[in-house]
Amino acid sequence: MDQMTDRAGLNLAELLDCVQDAPEEGKFEVARRIFSDPAIFELEMRNIFESTWVYLAHESQIPNAHDFVAARIGLKPVLVTRGDDGQVHAFLNSCSHRGAELTASKRGNKRTLTCPYHGWVYDSTGRCVNIDAEPRGGYTGYFAGLSHDLARVKVGVYRGFIFGSLSDAVPPIEQHLGGSAAIIDAMADQSPQGLELLRGAVRYTCKANWKMQLENIDGYHFFPVHTSYIGLIMERQKKAASSIKTIDPTQMASLPGGSYQFENGHSMDWGLMPNGDDRPLGFQRERITREFGPDKARWMIDAVRNLVVFPNLLIMDQSSSTVRMVHPLSVDETLVEVYCVAPKGEPKAARERRLRQFEDFLGPAGLATPDDQAVMEACQRGFKASKRPYLQGHFRGMTHLTPGADDNARALGLSPQFSGSDIDDETFTHTQYRQWLRLMTAAD
Incomplete structure (x- = not known):
């Protein structure tokens, strides 16, 4: 590989030094500079977001012919459409003529x-269908031989989740997802009709690096950061007739939990909750148990799960269920887009509870989102205040790690590369940063 890996002059040795991956020495350190160096951010956009699969949208957002939804691949605007042919298409949201964004909707x-x-004019498959007619246009023969269609984005769809890539060299989407696909299956299987993203997305910016969003699924931060929410739950528990039923996190430390690392940077943490029947899927326990058996039913209903599909998707099945998209804007600012996701055809009472739980914890006025953004922004400010080159945030749980599947994973048919035994462990990030380093140091 050429030592020079980008225009800013980053070299291979510098990049390799950003992740100190030596488990045999009990060491896994990540350099602070990867969260604050603009040159690294620029290379991330090219080597990560423009070279691998990126989550774009869900099929439920474009159910009809000619539907479209705006998306992003890194800093590039994208449109996802359903054409006359019923197929999903994606292309850059930029006119072939002067580059104007076609729609701001x-x-x-x-x-x-x-x-x-x-x-x-372009049709819903991205084909250019109208330019000034000759002879008035006065175009050259060279121009007539060019494609005037919109620049296409490669599309892969898995269980309704639409991914796009600017690289034709990416593997099939199923191969990219690897073992994490089984976690998506557990969500999609909640209804025979699949999932739908509910209308009314939440969008906000966080003044912190995009990778902080992927780290924030750890259970370790829950009690220090969300004390107000925990206090609210404890007050509600004193009132048997509380109108808002929520999962009870106060027993998290005493119940089974853990984390899994999958291929290609994907990871998940999970934990059993004591009151699964207060979750929306609890309304369908009898059907779920009948269809999938008691072990998988318990996993689907009583376990909370946070899945990271690297680099920009979080599927969070916990207090309500959400799809969270992470869009980098700059080295220290990130756009976050959140949808409540639900199984199609669920009982009316379950849908109402799902929405109320979403508002309560993960919605814009909930108690989780503002807390999380505040501490991530505090981290971003803190990166400027220390001379320590590496963070110590990736050690917790290293002695708990086991290669391959643990007993829980084997019982559920999961195939992780590594298993962790505590939801508070931070080792789920290791696969993220190994994939980060792999892509960042890939040859052009």
Whole structure:
């Protein structure tokens, strides 16, 4: 590989030094600079976001022909559509003529998209269908031989989740997901009809690096950060007739939990809760148990799960269920987009509880989201205040790690590369940073 890996002059040795991965020495350290160095951020956009699969949207957002939804791949705007052919398409949201964004709308339904600048027209598959007619246009033969269609994005769909890539060299989406696909299956199997993202997304910016969002699924931070929420739950428990039923996290430390590392940077943590029947899926325990058996039913209903699909998707099945998209804006600012996700056709009472739980904990006025963003922004500010080159945030649980599947994973048919035995462990991040380093040091 060429020692020079980007225009800013980062070299291979510098990048390799960013992740100190030596489990035989009991060491896994991540350099602070990867969260605050603009040159590293620039290389991340090219080597990570523009070279691998990135989550774009869910099929439930584009159910009809000519539906579209706006998305992003790193800093690049993308449109995801359903064409006349019923297929999912994706292309860069940039006119072939002068590069104007075709639409600023988040979603809609249009048979054609007309560029607001000079009126070039594209159909819902990205094909250019109208430019000024000859002879008035005066175009050259060279121009006539060019493709005027929108720049296509490679599409992969798994269980309704739509991924896109700017690289034609990516493996099939199923191969990319690896063992994490089984966790998506456990979500999609909650209904024979699959999942749907509910209308009313939450979007906000966080003044912290995008990778902080992926780390924030750990159980370790829950009690220090969310004390107000825990106090609220304890007050509610004193009132038998409390109108909002929520999962009870006060017994997390005494119940089984852990984490799993999968291929290609994907990871998950999980923990059993004592009151699964207060979760939305608890309304369907009888059906779920009948269809999947008691072990998997317990996993689907009584265990909370947070899955990271590297680099930009979090599927969080806990207090309510959410799909969270992570969009880097700059080295120290991230756009976060959150949807409540639900099994299609669930009972009305379950849907109402799902929405109320989403509002209570993960919604814009909930008690979790503001807490989490505040501490991530505190980390970003703190990166400027210390001379220590490495963070010590990836050691907890290293002595708990076992290669391959643990008993719980084997019982559920999961195939992780490593298993951790405590939801408070931070080792789930190791696979994220190994994939980060792999992509960042890949040859051009």
